[in-house]
Amino acid sequence: MLEVQRTNSAPLWQRLFLYLTLSGLAVTGSAWMIIHYATGGFSGEHRPYAMLHQLMIYHGILGYVMAIATGIFLGQHVAAGWRAGRSRATGVSVMILLGVLMSTALVLYYSGNDALRSLASLVHQILGVGVVLAIPLHVAQRIAQPTRAVRAMAADSARETNSSAV
Ligand code: HEM
Ligand code: HEM
Incomplete structure (x- = not known):
């Protein structure tokens, strides 16, 4: 199997x-x-x-x-994922979204400036919805990406087809 x-x-x-x-x-x-x-x-x-x-x-x-x-x-996960060279784009997107959400949350807590607070609120709400979509996308990417085992099997069968054609 x-x-x-x-x-x-x-x-x-x-x-x-x-x-x-x-x-x-x-x-x-x-x-x-x-x-x-x-x-x-x-x-x-x-x-x-x-x-x-x-x-x-x-x-x-x-x-x-x-x-x-x-x-x-x-x-652990980010460094290992980065070294493996897989899911980098969605992984980095998740990190940026979480970073901006945490930063705008601080503005929501502590800013006394109404205009700045309104802007932070809007950005936070949009990116909040964004991260709820981005994390499942990042997780689903592992299902969509062929694993090494599947790639190796595909390469083996291509080699077999080529050698039997000769
Ligand atoms: C540069 C940043 C990142 C990279 C390169 C990366 C890479 C990966 C890779 C390669 C997988 C597939 C794992 C597999 O084959 O089983 C994965 C899955 C996953 N990642 Fe990331 N990731 C990054 C950031 C993050 C962050 C910041 C989070 C959460 C805060 C996260 C949460 C997850 C979760 C929950 C899974 C599913 C794991 C599983 O099903 O076992 N990742 N990531
Ligand atoms: C890293 C993730 C998140 C952190 C750390 C965070 C934190 C916070 C904090 C500290 C506040 C201010 C609370 C207060 O005023 O008492 C806030 C407000 C809010 N957050 Fe988040 N949040 C996160 C993710 C999300 C997500 C995923 C959503 C939506 C799906 C969301 C929607 C909102 C909304 C609608 C507000 C109210 C904005 C306002 O008062 O104008 N947040 N959040």
Whole structure:
């Protein structure tokens, strides 16, 4: 039986930790956006402040957890993936998205400037949706990429076809 070789797999607990944290951020972030825009945005008359605040408490806590999850992947996975030369473009995209999300989150927490905060909020929301799409894409790429074992098998059968044709 063909054994599929994987070059940079992460342990199950690390993957679950990342996926659950990302899902929590996506759920709380999306719920905030739906309620915020459905009630007229920041100037909405019926803006449910308490509910939006509650969502942001959970979201902010999950943001810290996401920093830990990202750190776990930075430690070993990124370097090994880079050396293997696979999934670099989507891997770097995920890193940039997470970096900008964490930076804009700091602006959301600490900036006293309304214009800067609005800009950070917009960028954060767009990239938030972006990272929720980019991480599954990065993970799915490993399924789409032929593994070394599959490439070796294809090369073997091409060689056999060539030699039998001679
Ligand atoms: C330059 C940066 C990166 C590179 C080159 C890279 C490379 C790779 C490669 C080659 C795989 C396929 C693994 C396999 O064959 O089984 C993979 C999968 C994966 N990557 Fe990355 N990666 C990078 C960044 C990241 C980051 C920053 C995260 C998360 C914060 C991440 C999360 C994952 C996950 C969850 C998988 C699926 C692992 C599995 O199914 O076992 N990667 N990556
Ligand atoms: C690395 C990942 C992320 C981190 C560290 C992070 C962190 C934060 C922090 C600290 C805040 C401010 C909380 C507050 O005002 O009390 C925030 C706001 C927000 N985040 Fe995230 N977040 C991340 C990912 C996401 C994702 C994936 C989404 C959406 C799918 C999202 C959507 C939002 C929204 C809608 C807000 C409210 C913006 C505003 O108040 O104007 N975030 N985030």
